[in-house]
Amino acid sequence: MTNESGMPLWEVFIRPRAGLHHKHVGSLHASDSTMAVQAARDVYTRREEGDSIWVVASADIHASDPARSAENFDPASDKVYRHPSFYDIPDEVGHM
8 A cells, every 4th residue: 555655554563662562553654664664763652662663564464354263263172282281291391
């Protein structure tokens, strides 16, 4: 997606501080990734809210279809090997 001047749309993710996850904070238009990071810094971290910025071109984001969520997210109860109770843990391993 581009605006009237042909600049692509970028999605902005900010990590508030080390150890936390990046969170989507908004979108902006910029000519390239360098300009997008600079614009994101100017717009979304004016009060030193973050320590890391990610920008991703909106055109590069692909999502699953919510109408088909069952095949992506339903638990596979017939695949017991996915559950940790399936495995025997040797005594010498200790606690896990």
